[in-house]
Amino acid sequence: MFPSLLPTYNRTEVAFVRGEGPYLFAEDGQRYLDFTAGIAVNAFGHANPRLVAALTEQAGKLWHTSNLFRVPGQEALSKRLTEVTFADTCFFTNSGVEACELAWKMARRYQFVSGHPEKFRIICFEGAFHGRTMAAIAAGGNPKYLEGFGPKVEGFDTIPPGDIEAVKAAIGPETAAILIEPIQGEGGVRVLTSEYLKGLRKLCDDNGLLLIFDEVQCGVGRTGKLFAYEWHGITPDIMPIAKAIGGGFPVGACLATAEAAKGMTAGTHGTTYGGNPLAMAVAKEALEMVLEPDFLPHVVKIANYLQQQLGQLLADHPTVFEEVRGQGLLLGLKMKVPNTEFVAVARKEQHLLLVGAGDNVIRLLPPLIIEEAHVREAVEKLSAAAKTFESNAK
Numbered sequence: 001m002f003p004s005l006l007p008t009y010n011r012t013e014v015a016f017v018r019g020e021g022p023y024l025f026a027e028d029g030q031r032y033l034d035f036t037a038g039i040a041v042n043a044f045g046h047a048n049p050r051l052v053a054a055l056t057e058q059a060g061k062l063w064h065t066s067n068l069f070r071v072p073g074q075e076a077l078s079k080r081l082t083e084v085t086f087a088d089t090c091f092f093t094n095s096g097v098e099a100c101e102l103a104w105k106m107a108r109r110y111q112f113v114s115g116h117p118e119k120f121r122i123i124c125f126e127g128a129f130h131g132r133t134m135a136a137i138a139a140g141g142n143p144k145y146l147e148g149f150g151p152k153v154e155g156f157d158t159i160p161p162g163d164i165e166a167v168k169a170a171i172g173p174e175t176a177a178i179l180i181e182p183i184q185g186e187g188g189v190r191v192l193t194s195e196y197l198k199g200l201r202k203l204c205d206d207n208g209l210l211l212i213f214d215e216v217q218c219g220v221g222r223t224g225k226l227f228a229y230e231w232h233g234i235t236p237d238i239m240p241i242a243k244a245i246g247g248g249f250p251v252g253a254c255l256a257t258a259e260a261a262k263g264m265t266a267g268t269h270g271t272t273y274g275g276n277p278l279a280m281a282v283a284k285e286a287l288e289m290v291l292e293p294d295f296l297p298h299v300v301k302i303a304n305y306l307q308q309q310l311g312q313l314l315a316d317h318p319t320v321f322e323e324v325r326g327q328g329l330l331l332g333l334k335m336k337v338p339n340t341e342f343v344a345v346a347r348k349e350q351h352l353l354l355v356g357a358g359d360n361v362i363r364l365l366p367p368l369i370i371e372e373a374h375v376r377e378a379v380e381k382l383s384a385a386a387k388t389f390e391s392n393a394k
């Protein structure tokens with residue numbers, strides 16, 4: 001019989017019923033250390049009291065009205081987001097991919113109202129991930145995600161990341177924008193250099209293109225800055241965000257400069273649920289928490305500690321781990337053993353939750369609120385899991 005739940009996920013058996021900070025509790029009461037954080041979503045851990053209060057307070061007042069009316073929560077959050085970023089404006093969505101879709105629509109519309117309707121193509125990169133809609137699988141370019149879903153949405157040109165000459169060569173008379181994750185998450189935690197990202201900014205400026213940074217995964221504090229672009233001394237024109245901004249409540253946003261957004265007039269875009277009062281109450285509280293003076297310095301400090309411990313782990317287990325990658329708490333371990341097997345052993349034998357990525361990498365995406373004791377616990381569990389592979393090899 002076909003499963004009642006569409007079987008598009010290879011789910012593990014375990015189901016969690018409760019969470020507390022960086023820990024999850026399964027149906028059988030067993031405790032797990034969560035270094036997945038809902039794939040970079042639960043930045044404040046589970047059942048964070050401030051987020052619970054923000055949600056329950058709003059839940060008692062009003063859930064939904066639609067964007068036919070003013071939504072005060074959207075006004076407050078957009079004001080705050082534009083104060084603390086490069087952006088002049090933002091639009092709220094329910095997910096990362098919807099924020100990305102708007103970014104691409106906005107880029108095309110910008111060129112259209114600037115007198116360049118012929119410019120509609122977007123340059124994107126191998127190893128990218130932007131979600132699972134028809135346009136997003138075209139932008140991500142991963143053949144595995146495209147197979148059987150053709151024809152591929154037109155207008156996304158995929159090239160290898162890291163080579164500025166390749167980008168130059170790819171720009172044509174129909175190019176509208178360049179789309180990149182400052183750190184590729186899903187693709188294997190690949191960090192792009194400041195020099196390269198600045199090179200993209202310059203190419204956009206010189207050729208009348210918009211620069212889109214997808215910060216759905218790397219944004220909202222994960223690298224130790226509010227947004228990853230801040231490390232590089234440049235700003236994008238458009239920036240989709242999501243994941244951690246809701247701390248676990250589904251919400252995303254597309255941020256943009258006034259210039260980039262100038263084509264998005266009344267009637268050009270819409271959403272039923274996007275920016276609903278529940279989402280806005282949680283996201284506003286989440287943003288205020290990241291902006292507290294001690295929060296980002298804590299992320300930097302604890303990330304340095306974790307990276308240092310991972311360096312030692314590598315030295316201790318040279319036949320299991322190959323390399324540490326990433327920035328802040330968006331970290332990857334390039335593996336010498338199959339990443340999926342390691343993730344399974346860590347979960348089953350050590351009760352440590354990890355998530356795989358492309359290029360045989362495991363991602364470490366802990367909540368941003370972890371302390372040194374959690375880092376030590378995780379590294380001990382990683383080391384114990386590595387020993388399982390070492391003894392199997394003998």
Ligand SMILES: *Cc1c(COP(=O)(O)O)cnc(C)c1O
Pocket residue numbers: 094095096097098100129130131132181185186214215216217218242243
């Ligand atoms: C997760 C992710 C998306 C898609 O977000 P959804 O909420 O799953 O639609 C887009 N871009 C990046 C970089 C992501 O990591």
